[in-house]
Structure formats: C-alpha cells, structure tokens
Amino acid sequence: MAEKKTLGQEFTKGLVKENPVLRLVLGTCPTLAVTTSVENAIGMGIAATIVLICSNVVISALRKVIPSKVRIPCFIVIIAAFVTMVQLFVKAFAPALDASLGIFLPLIVVNCIILGRAEAFASKNAVVASAVDGVGMGIGFTIALVLMAAIREFFGSFNLTLKVLGFGTQVSLADPLASIGIEPILIFILAPGGFFVFGLLIALANKIAEDKGLARAELKSCAECPMAASCAVKAAGEECAE
Amino acid sequence: MSEMTKYTVSASPHVRSAETTTGIMLDVIIALVPAGIASIFVFGLRALAVIAVSVIVAVLAEYLSRKAMKREQTIGDLSAVVTGLLLAYNLPSNIPLWMAGLGSIIAIVVVKQMFGGIGQNFVNPALAGRIILMSSFPGKMSAASFPAPTMGTMSSMTGATPMGLVNLSNGVAEEAPSLMEMFLGTTSGCLGEVSALALMLGGIYLIIRKVISPIIPCVYIGAVAVFMVIAFKFDMYAVAYEILGGGLMIGAIFMATDYTTSPITRNGKIVYAIGCALITCLIRLFGSLPEGVSFSIIIMNILVPHIENMTYPKPFGFIKEKKEKEEAKS
Numbered sequence: 001m002a003e004k005k006t007l008g009q010e011f012t013k014g015l016v017k018e019n020p021v022l023r024l025v026l027g028t029c030p031t032l033a034v035t036t037s038v039e040n041a042i043g044m045g046i047a048a049t050i051v052l053i054c055s056n057v058v059i060s061a062l063r064k065v066i067p068s069k070v071r072i073p074c075f076i077v078i079i080a081a082f083v084t085m086v087q088l089f090v091k092a093f094a095p096a097l098d099a100s101l102g103i104f105l106p107l108i109v110v111n112c113i114i115l116g117r118a119e120a121f122a123s124k125n126a127v128v129a130s131a132v133d134g135v136g137m138g139i140g141f142t143i144a145l146v147l148m149a150a151i152r153e154f155f156g157s158f159n160l161t162l163k164v165l166g167f168g169t170q171v172s173l174a175d176p177l178a179s180i181g182i183e184p185i186l187i188f189i190l191a192p193g194g195f196f197v198f199g200l201l202i203a204l205a206n207k208i209a210e211d212k213g214l215a216r217a218e219l220k221s222c223a224e225c226p227m228a229a230s231c232a233v234k235a236a237g238e239e240c241a242e
Numbered sequence: 243m244s245e246m247t248k249y250t251v252s253a254s255p256h257v258r259s260a261e262t263t264t265g266i267m268l269d270v271i272i273a274l275v276p277a278g279i280a281s282i283f284v285f286g287l288r289a290l291a292v293i294a295v296s297v298i299v300a301v302l303a304e305y306l307s308r309k310a311m312k313r314e315q316t317i318g319d320l321s322a323v324v325t326g327l328l329l330a331y332n333l334p335s336n337i338p339l340w341m342a343g344l345g346s347i348i349a350i351v352v353v354k355q356m357f358g359g360i361g362q363n364f365v366n367p368a369l370a371g372r373i374i375l376m377s378s379f380p381g382k383m384s385a386a387s388f389p390a391p392t393m394g395t396m397s398s399m400t401g402a403t404p405m406g407l408v409n410l411s412n413g414v415a416e417e418a419p420s421l422m423e424m425f426l427g428t429t430s431g432c433l434g435e436v437s438a439l440a441l442m443l444g445g446i447y448l449i450i451r452k453v454i455s456p457i458i459p460c461v462y463i464g465a466v467a468v469f470m471v472i473a474f475k476f477d478m479y480a481v482a483y484e485i486l487g488g489g490l491m492i493g494a495i496f497m498a499t500d501y502t503t504s505p506i507t508r509n510g511k512i513v514y515a516i517g518c519a520l521i522t523c524l525i526r527l528f529g530s531l532p533e534g535v536s537f538s539i540i541i542m543n544i545l546v547p548h549i550e551n552m553t554y555p556k557p558f559g560f561i562k563e564k565k566e567k568e569e570a571k572s
Contacts, residue, residue, distance in 0.1 A: 181338055187378040196352075
C-alpha cells in the first residue's frame with residue numbers, strides 16, 4: 001500500500017499525475033472512438049464520471065462483503081447497473097448524444113478505467129476516499145477526451161462545438177478559411193487521425209513525465225506501472241493483468 | 243620494420259562499394275526526369291509548380307525536423323528530393339499548392355523522420371503522403387476533379403481517369419483514350435503516372451545502373467497482366483489498358499522498389515510483388531476506388547518484415563533442427 005494520501009491528493013492525482021488516459025493508458029477505446037467532436041467528448045466524459053463515482057462508492061461500501069474470488073463479476077454487475085441507468089437517462093434527455101455515442105455508451109460497462117479503479121482503489125479504500133478518487137479520475141478522463149477532441153475537431157472540420165448536453169455554442173473557422181482556399185484536414189476526424197493524435201499526446205505526456213523524473217507510460221514490467229503502489233495484482237505476486 | 247608499415251590495421255569492413263546514398267538518389271532523380279518533362283507537356287506549367295512546391299517543402303521539412311530533433315543533417319543524401327518528386331508525381335496538377343506542401347510535410351516529418359529518418363520509415367513516405375491527402379481532401383484528390391490533359395482525345399473530358407473508364411462487365415469504354423495515347427501519356431491522371439513511355443525509360447535506366455533489381459517491377463506488372471487476363475477472360479485490349487493506365491508503372495518501378503520498404507531476399511521480392519499485384523487487381527476490379535496501386539504497395543510494405551522472415555535463405559550445408567515436440571509439451 002502507498003503512504004496515506006489526503007483527500008485533496010486523491011482528487012488531484014487523477015487529473016494529471018495519474019491521468020487515466022495519458023498516464024495509465026486506460027480507456028483508450030472510447031478515447032479513440034468518441035473524440036470526433038468536443039461535444040461528444042464532454043458527454044462521454046460526464047457519463048463515465050457519473051458511473052465511476054457511483055460504482056466506486058458502492059464497491060467501496062461492499063468491499064468487505066464481496067468475496068475476493070468472485071470480485072470481478074460482482075464489480076461488473078454493479079458497474080453495469082449504473083451504466084444502464086446512465087444510458088436510460090441519456091436516451092431520455094439527450095437523444096442526440098445517445099445517437100452520436102452509439103455503442104460506446106453501453107460499452108462503459110467494460111471501460112478499463114472504471115474496472116481498474118474498482119480493482120485498484122475502491123475495493124480497498126473507504127467510501128469517501130473512493131468517491132473523491134472517482135471524481136478525480138473521471139475529470140482526468142474528461143480532460144484528456146476534450147483535449148484530444150479539440151485537436152481532432154479543429155483540424156478535421158475547423159469547428160469547435162463547445163456544447164454540454166445541447167447547451168452552448170459552436171465556434172467555426174470553416175467559412176473564413178474556406179474563403180482563402182484552405183480546407184479542413186478530414187483525416188483528423190477519421191480513425192487514423194485518432195490514433196495519430198493519441199500517439200502524439202502520449203508522446204508529449206511521456207516527455208513531460210521524463211522531464212519530471214517519472215516513469216513513462218510504457219508497461220514493460222509491473223514495477224514501472226504508475227499504479228504499482230496500489231495494485232492488488234502486484235501485491236499478490238501475479239502477472240500484471242494489463 | 244619497413245615491411246610492417248605496408249600493412250595498416252583497421253576494423254572491418256575492409257572492402258567498400260563505391261556506391262553512396264547520394265549517388266543512388268541522384269540516379270533515381272535522373273530516372274524520374276522524363277516523367278516530369280512528360281507531365282509538364284501534358285498538364286502545362288502548373289505541373290511544374292506542384293513539383294517545385296513539394297520538392298522544396300520536402301527538403302525544408304527534412305532540414306527542420308533533423309534540426310529540431312538534434313540529429314545529424316541528412317538533406318545532402320537527396321532522399322528528401324526523391325520523396326518530394328514522387329509525391330508530386332502522385333498528385334493531380336490542379337491540387338492547391340498548400341496541399342502539396344502539406345503532403346510533403348506528412349511524408350517527411352511523420353512517416354520518415356518520426357520513425358528515425360532514412361532507412362527507418364515503415365512504409366513509402368511519398369505514398370503515405372498521397373494516401374493521407376486522398377483521405378483528407380477527397381474533393382481535390384479524387385479522379386472526378388482531375389484536370390483534362392491539354393492534348394489527346396481526353397482533352398475535352400474533365401473528371402475521368404483512364405482507370406474509371408474500364409470495368410469488368412463492359413470492358414473498356416468507347417470514349418477511352420487509345421493505347422498509344424496511354425503509352426505516350428496524353429491522358430488524364432496524376433502528374434507522373436500518365437506517361438508509360440517516360441516511366442519505362444526511367445525504369446530501364448535504373449536497371450542498367452543496377453540501382454533497382456528488375457524482379458519487383460517485372461513480377462508486379464507481369465502478375466497484374468496475368469490476373470487481368472483471367473479477370474477479363476482474354477480481352478487483351480482491356481489487359482493492355484490496365485497495364486498502361488493508372489499508377490501501375492510508377493508504382494511498380496519507383497515506389498515498390500524502395501530499398502527500405504521492400505524485401506531484401508530474392509524470393510521475398512517475388513512474393514512481395516505478387517502480393518502488390520493481387521491487391522492492386524482486387525481494388526481495381528472490385529473496390530470502390532478506381533485505382534489501388536498506392537494502397538496495395540502500402541499494405542505490402544507493412545508485411546515486408548514477415549515476408550523476409552519467411553523467405554530467409556538457407557545457409558549452405560544448413561540442416562534444419564528437428565523440433566523437439568516432447569520438450570515443448572512439458
């Protein structure tokens with residue numbers, strides 16, 4: 001176990017130092033898939049954050065009841081319950097978001113960030129700390145998604161849809177740029193562009209981490225994993241599951 | 243003692259070839275000149291502008307990225323000039339010049355320098371640049387917007403490449419240019435791909451200078467011919483049309499033979515060229531795009547390490563070790 005952290009530290013670690021996407025390299029599937037517009041990224045980030053907070057709280061509260069041998073199915077059932085709720089809410093109140101997120105909304109059930117936090121944190125920490133961890137990690141996930149979506153949407157369509165659940169505005173440079181003959185670079189919002197931007201952001205995060213003397217986001221062994229200090233798998237002396 | 247001074251002690255290699263990267267690249271540039279001249283004849287001075295922009299931007303991008311990465315400067319080896327030329331030959335003459343420059347930057351910075359520079363690129367940089375431009379700007383890079391040549395039967399027809407005028411069910415369309423026009427290059431298309439004659443001249447020069455081995459271009463074009471003979475049920479006119487048209491010549495002679503991204507072994511070269519031909523034919527005949535040379539070469543580029551592993555030549559006197567199955571099981 002790592003040394004005791006204050007609640008403030010539990011919150012801030014998810015934002016930058018242990019950012020789930022750029023440092024832990026978790027949740028890459030939705031990161032690549034939904035970051036075609038900032039609006040989608042914010043929607044996905046909020047949905048995942050809500051599920052993460054709720055599941056962290058419930059799993060933490062039940063951590064002494066759940067037998068360790070069947071913990072993963074138990075976690076999944078709890079997470080799936082919250083995902084279903086969030087999905088019904090989104091379908092009811094933000095059908096446009098539901099349409100654009102598509103399959104990736106129900107797929108939050110198997111999002112590695114949520115299961116990863118359940119396994120690595122909520123299953124052995126108190127309820128309040130788990131909730132704070134969920135908020136921090138969720139916001140960190142959202143920040144990474146929005147960062148990536150902003151880059152992809154700007155270059156891919158010269159637009160930025162700064163909307164949260166349908167409210168907000170769209171900033172567009174497409175028309176002025178088109179008038180001087182510059183077209184958006186469509187590949188940024190296609191799949192290859194997603195991989196490319198993701199690779200560049202990871203490289204940038206690694207560069208910053210190296211400058212600060214931290215481990216790169218490159219899993220060669222369990223010990224290099226940024227989650228090593230709190231990881232149950234490592235404590236049990238097994239192979240790293242990631 | 244005086245005897246000893248005759249002998250110098252040095253580390254291997256002791257025998258070096260006189261070939262240099264710069265020399266090889268210069269040969270490739272010379273071989274590319276006829277196609278460039280043909281393109282200026284067919285499409286006018288606008289073709290020259292596209293070529294100039296992509297070459298200058300490619301060299302500049304190489305210089306700046308080597309400088310930014312604090313690596314040894316390599317613009318002297320002329321490889322960036324070759325990449326810029328090849329990219330320009332893969333673009334239509336009416337492409338906005340900034341797009342040509344962007345393509346050069348992608349080819350040099352992303353595909354070549356980010357992977358370590360010359361000899362380290364995982365696919366052909368010029369082709370990757372072309373494909374990224376194709377998927378980014380479908381309006382400018384699709385055959386529908388290609389300019390008409392200034393001479394020949396197609397001069398009144400914008401928006402049709404020879405490859406769009408041939409299909410499996412109807413064979414070659416009536417308004418298609420004649421085979422002679424396809425051979426000389428007075429048809430619509432990308433800059434460097436139109437003139438089969440100019441490209442063949444360049445190819446023969448490269449083979450005589452031993453810069454490229456004839457295996458890849460010959461097997462590639464030959465295999466396309468065989469597949470097309472089968473597909474068109476011995477309609478030789480359509481087969482000749484498929485061979486002379488589109489990017490097959492430039493692809494087979496200049497792109498597929500790139501040292502870094504083609505196999506070293508002889509058998510590997512054959513497998514690689516047949517693979518290129520197969521994918522080219524599949525895309526041309528059944529794909530939604532009229533032309534498939536660039537995608538087929540990129541796909542085979544990625545498979546090259548596996549092809550080399552499979553075709554690794556057996557050393558003289560080598561006996562294959564028997565697999566010890568029981569040991570593996572335990």
